[in-house]
Amino acid sequence: MSNELTATDARAHEWRSRFPTVNYLNADYGIKSWLLTKDHKRIALLYLVSVTFFFLIGGAYAGAIRLELLTPQGDLVQSQTYNKLFTHHGIMMVFFFLIPSIPATLGNFLVPMMIGAKDLAFPRINLLSWYIYMLGGVLTFSALLFGGVDTGWTFYVPYSTNFSNTYVVLAGLGIFINGFSSILTGLNFIVTIHTMRAPGMTWFRLPLFIWSHYATSLIFILGTPVIAITILLIALERLAHVGIFDPALGGDPVLFQHMFWFYSHPAVYIMILPAMGVVSELIATHTRKPIFGYSFVAFSSLAIAIFGFLVWGHHLFVSSQSVYAGMIFSLISFVVAIPSAVKVFNWTATMYKGSISYDTPMLYAFAFIGLFTIGGMTGVMLAALGFDVHVTDTYFVVAHFHYIMVGGAMMGYLGGLHNWWPKITGRMYPEGWGRFAALVVFVGFNLTFFPQFLLGYMGMPRRYHAYPADVPLWQVLHVMSTAGASILGIGLLIPGVYFLWSMRYGRFAPANPWPATGLEWRTPSPPPTENFAVTPVVTWEAYEYRPVEEMRVIGPGESAEQAAGVQPPLDRAET
């Protein structure tokens, strides 16, 4: 979509300023109306603000880490402080940003709208989950402020039990509590998707965003309780000085690793599956084509969720696990590549002969496919026993999981935010700035993390604040990485600025700016409190897109609101 105000936009603008609609944002005013809201859209915004806050904290720690690694000597911080820096970065980013990022913001906003429901099945539980999240976040954050934790985000025993004098119990308590917000969100999604679909919205008419959130919710439900009980045991072990992880009492520290990764490996799929759902939507919308092999993409989400529970042992290849167990975990880890590849190939096939637009959301979708493929392929390398032993605990692993978590999950999150920003706020973001920022993020990201593959392969271990000055290239690569992190940081601040700007000064968004076929676009932007004036009846399949050339001839058709005169007719083909 071009930047200049088109005739259509002008009409929309005039219409909106003459007839301001009552929507979920202006239906009620005051701080109380937000803090006590039961509207899934407002709760999504509460989450959006809070995950952004925790992201900024996690990002600040990342900045400090990169700054320290600029030089070989430990001149900014010493090892003890550095241990805290990477621990805080990991805890904030994993538990308080990545895991809730897409499901709790975009998922909360879109799941009911995409299936044609008025709200989630349990709105009060939804609000409760936000309060639980905030309580957990505040407790953990206060642990960081009081002096911090130095165990690594993985809380491995005996670091976290016998050898740490830091605020492990408080931080762990925050994460324990936060887990229940994930569980409640997952519970809400599963029940909503099962029982609240609009008439005609059959399972195979659901947007793939819904399928991937369903798969994510399964992991929330079945994985999160295990980390909860594990962290509880760690806390009790610290407080009572007994327990099942302490070898002095006959316990087994490796049991902790098993229980931790039983959740924390599937947690990676909690981060990536919703992003995959977002990318499916973006690609269909911005190439004007139905997703190639819909049912394969849908079931591959479930397959990833199921296989994800069977691969945790690949984190224990060097932790005294038997070599036969290692071989089986290695094999199953390879198998995860199959459903992941199904998605990548099907997205690529969807783009084939499509009318591809280069709007910001699509740029992030492109970035996702490329970066996720690199992250995934290096994951296959790490699933191989021999190679994994070679690069265990090196920057190769760090680079791999950042390609999945930042290159994958973050790109999906940013792409999704741009795509649905008009729906969420009723305003357009500035497209030119959006594309520019996407480019900066992409360049910055690769410059940050690609050198880390090389560093890791050359033997640079993770979690060290200093490295030898006389190894050729190490400092060069670290400087590249730090430079990239600075660019990435700027690239992420730009959307922060223009999103805020657009809430006041952005162009009014039409009901369906892209235009897309999903139900969420068939109601005004921003939507009314109960989402739809009339419960929609679905008589079409998912992604019934037509190429723009065809639409120029026959037009995009009218949505129910346009037919009812609620929204002015909009035709993207005019632009």
Added chain:
Amino acid sequence: MATNAEAIEQGHAPESAHTALAHQFDNLEQQREAGTLGMWVFIAQEVMFFGGLFLAYLIYRMKYPDAFMAASNHLNWTIGTFNTAVLITSSLTMALAVWATQAGRAPKVQVAFMLATVLLGLTFLSVKAYEYHEKYTDGLIPVAGWFNPNREILSHIPANVTLGQYQMFFWLYFAMTGLHALHMIVGVGIITPIIFWAWRGRYTPEYHAPVENFGLYWHFVDIIWIFLFPLLYLLGAHFGKH
């Protein structure tokens, strides 16, 4: 089912006028379905939550069979059996409470069954507290500084068993039964307002989802105990030699 418009025409209140119907649902049937599924999903989550402890128990039971056998003999299986019977009876009274609301019995009947459930639950918890106290007086509280078994207990510990392994059993015993007891306390907390509403006659054959879902929860907590009892009290017990 008549539509709301028809219902209004015929002089009945529209279905949406039922005070229990939340705005996001189209009708009570959908609301009931969502509530029940929600409770089942919650129970699935609980299974995984307890699962971590069951896993730890199974691993260490296999690793230290002698220690666990010796330690489990310090649990009183007679009291355990009594408590099992109490809990199963409370499940029966809860099932009858659900039946009473489904069948539209008088609030008095509903409340009677629910109160019986609460009383049986409290009986269980009191017996559990007595057992905990017994462990305390025997110095079997598995916390550093408190774990101090008396000479008589120590004389029963086989030579190949370390005190740490022995303590591990009690650690798991307290963790598992403690978490179970916590769920029962929460259950008593949840049923209290339900009893209040039942007394006010809110639950009818048309709307009784809270009672039904609470029943599911209560039965689930029972089932956890059905697994805990044989694992902790009965496996390798020397009956009669306590």
